Amino acid sequence: MNIVYVTSEAVPLAKTGGLADVCGTLPREVAALGHRCAVILPAFRSVYRAGLKIDTTDISFAIPMSPGKLVGGRLLRCLLPDSNVVVWLIDQPQYFDRESLYGDELGDYRDNAERFTFFCRAALAALSRIEMDVDVLHCNDWQSGLIPALLQASPKAFGTLGKAATLMTIHNMAYQGQFHRDAFGWTGLDWKHFTHESFEYYGQLNFLKTGIVSADHVTTVSPRYAMEICTxxxxxGLDGVLASKGGRVTGITNGIDETVWNPATDVHLSANYDANNWPSGKVANKRSLQLEFGLEESADVPMIGLVGRLAEQKGWDLILPVIRQHVQEGRPTQWMILGSGDKQIEAELTALAAQAPQQVAAHIGFHDALAHRIEAGADLFVMPSHYEPCGLNQLYSLRYGTIPIVTATGGLADTVVDTTSETLSNETATGFQLREVSPRGLDEAIGRALKLRYHDQKIWNNLVQRAMDADWSWRKSAYQYVELYDNAVSLKRGKPLVPK
Structure with a gap:
């Protein structure tokens, strides 16, 4: 099959979150299974900083964005690292040559509707001129949500692209790309198409809703999240829209890039280790962190790691009271925290680190190497998100033998099996889930984990071993996507499905 991934992010070219990890890795894995894959995304300023060789092409285009306004652009080309996956770049400096992808310190860019409408239209114009008979157009998040609807509204306008099956992947329902109805004018379509069956949503233009209703199939990033977003x-606000898709909503859990996240080869670690020698490896990495951040130097004290956005979604209303309680009561735990976001949370963490410097370490900001070292050095990883489409840090934690403590939501529930007498007996346990979503519930889960860690070493060792042995590679997810692509293409062409 020929598959094109339409996205606004792909590592290492452009990234603000997990979308980039998916679209920079999944195409390579699907290509490795024998399919021809390509990616198309805007030529953001960050693209030129990625260090990849970028070539020009002879393809250019002019999109009539409004009466009397033609916006020109050109197509550039590079390859995803360590692959033959072509990345097509929509070069239009007026829209994309900016310091950030979606906004600045003042908020979202005011012309985002115009920018990403242009991207969708330019992507279709460019792809219709590339010598690639596309079988699947895999769109990702709201920024590419107009593409299935544009094809549906004008199926003959883009050559053979009109025959391609379209998939729409939702990486986070909270971000929908909703704009004033006047933004519809940028699509170039007749206003007769602005209906609730397609572009319109309560009088506004909603990019994600448009993609959901127009795509042949909708996917999201974990099976549990696929069920949750239909509630x-x-x-x-889009649960009814999703319900109208019937059985055409599928959840496939994201994978991790094991060329980057592998404790046996990770260049950021003080000591590499694998499932055979993890006890000594994790102790070495813990001591390195303790020395670096002035924590009490002890192999026995439990270290609890946290990496990610400092935002309400991530459960900081649960985490901060527990850290304060541990500090006030002098409990023998250490907290190693990396992240940025909400300024009040940043300030509280900074104050806690100053109050208990041998117990709490907080690095405010982003630091990729430190994220790896925390995953390797911590004993536990806390991630009590109120909702989590998939989550990656719990997968990194499992890979690094750092037992995750999570809420039973979205991808966290799909990937972390709670430790109970039953799951210990059938040897499926890999972590701990909160039994009550509250500070008390989080502290109770930490207590259960530490009781096992210090009072039943054999069971704890088995738990770590099982976590490290689990397969969360992208290869596993890629097979599921290929099967879905096959089915979508068969349905698009009116052919009966062949049972797998």
């Missing part, structure tokens, strides 16, 4: 609690 009012997690559907962010």
């Amino acid at each position: 009012p609690q997690h559907g962010c």
